[in-house]
Amino acid sequence: MKHYVKLVRPYLIWSVLMIVIPLILIVIYSVTTGGNTLVNIQFTLSNFKKFAEPIYLQVFMKSLQIGVITVLFCFLFGYILAYKICKFSERAQSFMILLVTIPMWINTLLRTYAWMSILSDNGIVNTILTKLGLDPMTFMYTDFAVIVGMVSDFLPFMVIPIYTSLSKIDHSLIEAAHDLGANNVQTFFKVTFKLSLPGVVNGIMMTFLLSVSTFVIPKLLGGGQYMLIGNLIETQFISVGNWNFGSAISMILAVVILIAITIMRRMDPDDAEED
Amino acid sequence: MRKKHGHRKLGAGLYIALCFLFLYLPILVTMIFSFNSSKSLTKFEGFSLMWYERLFSDSEIMEAVYVSLSVALLATLISTILGTITAIGLSKSRKLLKEVIVNINNVPIMNPDIVTAIGLMILFSSMKIEKGYLTMLLAHIAFCTPYVITSVYPKVRSLDPSIANAAMDLGATPFQALTKVILPMIKEGIFAGVLLAFTMSFDDFVISYFVTGNGVKNISIIVYNMTKRTNPTINALSTIVIVVIMVTLVIVNVVPAINKKKNKKKMALELENMNHI
Structure with a gap:
C-alpha cells in the first residue's frame, strides 16, 4: 500500500528549507567573518575565541548558575506538588492538573510583566511588608527576582511529567514494599522515587532548556544590565548587529543543552534500555 | 490515627494551595489591576473600565490583535493540513525516510526558541525576503507543524493499515479512503494538533520578535515594547x-x-x- 507515501514530500522540502538550512546558516555564520551578508566570507574561529573572554565567560557561568538554581527549586516544589496531587481522588487530580496546565498556555511575557509590579520597590510584596511593620526590601533587578520569575514560569513543566510518572505507578508495588518490611521513607526512595525517575528526567530537561535560553525574564526582572546567554544573543542580533558572534553563542547554547540532555537521558532507566 | 490522617490531608491541601497561589498570583494581579481607576499597579483605588476603553481606542494595539489572530488562524490551518498529511504519509514511508523526517521534526521542539528564531531570521534575510507579516506567518507555520505531526502521528500509527485497503477494495479512490476513513479515525489527534498550534502561535513572542519587521507587531511584541513604562x-x-x-x-x-x-x-x-x- 504505497498510495500515501507521496504525502510526505511537501513537508520534506519544507522542513529542509525551514529547519535544516537555518541550522546550516547558523553554523556558517559562527565560523566566518565578513558581516551580515554572506558575500565575502572568510573562515575563522575568532567568534568562539571571543566567547572565551572573561566578560562573556562570566555571562555563561551566570546563566548556568541561574539555570541550575531554577531547576533545583522547580524540582523541589514541583515534586512535592505532584506527589501531593496524587493523594487525591481521580476527579480532584484531573482538576488540579488542569489548573497546573493553564498558566503554561499564558504568555511568559504577560506573567513576567505582572511579577514586575508585584516585586517593585513600592509593589504588593513591599506594601504587605510595611503593613506588617517590616522594612521594605529591594527585589527588582536582583537574582532573586529573576529566579522567582523563572520558577513561577517553568514550574508546570516540572510538575506535569513527574505527575504522569507518579500516577502510572502500580499501587501494589508500594504495598508489597510495606509488606516486605520497608518503612515509609525506604519505600519512597527505593520504590516511588525510582519509578518516577523518567518524569523527573523529563522535567529537569524541560526546565533547564527553558531557563538557560530565556531572555525575556532576565531582561524584565533583572534589568537592562542583567546578562544571560539569551540576552547576549538578543543584543548581538538586535542592537549590536554582529550576527557571526551571535551565531557562535547560539551554537554554544545548543551544544550545552545537547550535553545536558544526553547526561539526563543516561539517568533515565527507560531510555537506557531502549539504547 | 484518623486525626493524624486528617492533618496530613490538610497539610497537603495547604501546600497545593500555596503552589497555586504562586502560579496564579501574576495572573490575578494582572486581572485585578486592569480594573483599577488609577495608573497605580500597586494600590487598587476603585473599579473602572477606563483601561479597556483606552485599549479599544488604541489603533496600534487593535492592529496587533488583528496580526496575532490572523497569523494564528492561518498558521494553524496550514500547519494542521501540512502536519496531518505528513503524519499519514510517514506511516507508509520507508524506515530510513521516516527516521530522517522524525529527527528533523524534533529539532524545533528540542531547540531553544531563540535558536530557532535567529536561524529563521538569518534565512529570511539571506533569501532577501522582506521582514514583516509574511515572514512572521512562515515562521509560525515552521514551528507549529512539528507539534501537529507529533500529536497526529501516534494516532495514525495505531490505525490498522488494512482499513484503507479495505475501503479501496470496496471501490473508494485513495482520496475518498483518506477523507472518509482515515481522517475521521484520527480526528482526536488532529484536534489536539489544532489546539497546540493555535495556542503556540497566538502566544509566541521570541520567534515573532526576531523575524518581524516593517512595523508589523503582534500582541506580545506590543506588550514587550510597553513594559518599559507603567501602562495598565x-x-x-x-x-x-x-x-x-x-x-x-x-x-x-x-x-x-x-x-x-x-x-x-x-x-x-x-x-x-x-x-x-
Missing part, C-alpha cells in the same frame, strides 16, 4: 488574552468529559434495550 492598558489586554485562553482550555477539557458521560449513558441505555429484546 497592558493589563487590560493581558486579561482579555488570559480569559480567551482559559475559556478555550476549560471547554476543551470539559466537553470531552461530558461527551464521555453522555456516551456512557447512551451505551447503558442501548444495552438495556438489547437485554429487553
Whole structure:
C-alpha cells in the first residue's frame, strides 16, 4: 500500500528549507567573518575565541548558575506538588492538573510583566511588608527576582511529567514494599522515587532548556544590565548587529543543552534500555 | 490515627494551595489591576473600565490583535493540513525516510526558541525576503507543524493499515479512503494538533520578535515594547488574552468529559434495550 507515501514530500522540502538550512546558516555564520551578508566570507574561529573572554565567560557561568538554581527549586516544589496531587481522588487530580496546565498556555511575557509590579520597590510584596511593620526590601533587578520569575514560569513543566510518572505507578508495588518490611521513607526512595525517575528526567530537561535560553525574564526582572546567554544573543542580533558572534553563542547554547540532555537521558532507566 | 490522617490531608491541601497561589498570583494581579481607576499597579483605588476603553481606542494595539489572530488562524490551518498529511504519509514511508523526517521534526521542539528564531531570521534575510507579516506567518507555520505531526502521528500509527485497503477494495479512490476513513479515525489527534498550534502561535513572542519587521507587531511584541513604562492598558489586554485562553482550555477539557458521560449513558441505555429484546 504505497498510495500515501507521496504525502510526505511537501513537508520534506519544507522542513529542509525551514529547519535544516537555518541550522546550516547558523553554523556558517559562527565560523566566518565578513558581516551580515554572506558575500565575502572568510573562515575563522575568532567568534568562539571571543566567547572565551572573561566578560562573556562570566555571562555563561551566570546563566548556568541561574539555570541550575531554577531547576533545583522547580524540582523541589514541583515534586512535592505532584506527589501531593496524587493523594487525591481521580476527579480532584484531573482538576488540579488542569489548573497546573493553564498558566503554561499564558504568555511568559504577560506573567513576567505582572511579577514586575508585584516585586517593585513600592509593589504588593513591599506594601504587605510595611503593613506588617517590616522594612521594605529591594527585589527588582536582583537574582532573586529573576529566579522567582523563572520558577513561577517553568514550574508546570516540572510538575506535569513527574505527575504522569507518579500516577502510572502500580499501587501494589508500594504495598508489597510495606509488606516486605520497608518503612515509609525506604519505600519512597527505593520504590516511588525510582519509578518516577523518567518524569523527573523529563522535567529537569524541560526546565533547564527553558531557563538557560530565556531572555525575556532576565531582561524584565533583572534589568537592562542583567546578562544571560539569551540576552547576549538578543543584543548581538538586535542592537549590536554582529550576527557571526551571535551565531557562535547560539551554537554554544545548543551544544550545552545537547550535553545536558544526553547526561539526563543516561539517568533515565527507560531510555537506557531502549539504547 | 484518623486525626493524624486528617492533618496530613490538610497539610497537603495547604501546600497545593500555596503552589497555586504562586502560579496564579501574576495572573490575578494582572486581572485585578486592569480594573483599577488609577495608573497605580500597586494600590487598587476603585473599579473602572477606563483601561479597556483606552485599549479599544488604541489603533496600534487593535492592529496587533488583528496580526496575532490572523497569523494564528492561518498558521494553524496550514500547519494542521501540512502536519496531518505528513503524519499519514510517514506511516507508509520507508524506515530510513521516516527516521530522517522524525529527527528533523524534533529539532524545533528540542531547540531553544531563540535558536530557532535567529536561524529563521538569518534565512529570511539571506533569501532577501522582506521582514514583516509574511515572514512572521512562515515562521509560525515552521514551528507549529512539528507539534501537529507529533500529536497526529501516534494516532495514525495505531490505525490498522488494512482499513484503507479495505475501503479501496470496496471501490473508494485513495482520496475518498483518506477523507472518509482515515481522517475521521484520527480526528482526536488532529484536534489536539489544532489546539497546540493555535495556542503556540497566538502566544509566541521570541520567534515573532526576531523575524518581524516593517512595523508589523503582534500582541506580545506590543506588550514587550510597553513594559518599559507603567501602562495598565497592558493589563487590560493581558486579561482579555488570559480569559480567551482559559475559556478555550476549560471547554476543551470539559466537553470531552461530558461527551464521555453522555456516551456512557447512551451505551447503558442501548444495552438495556438489547437485554429487553
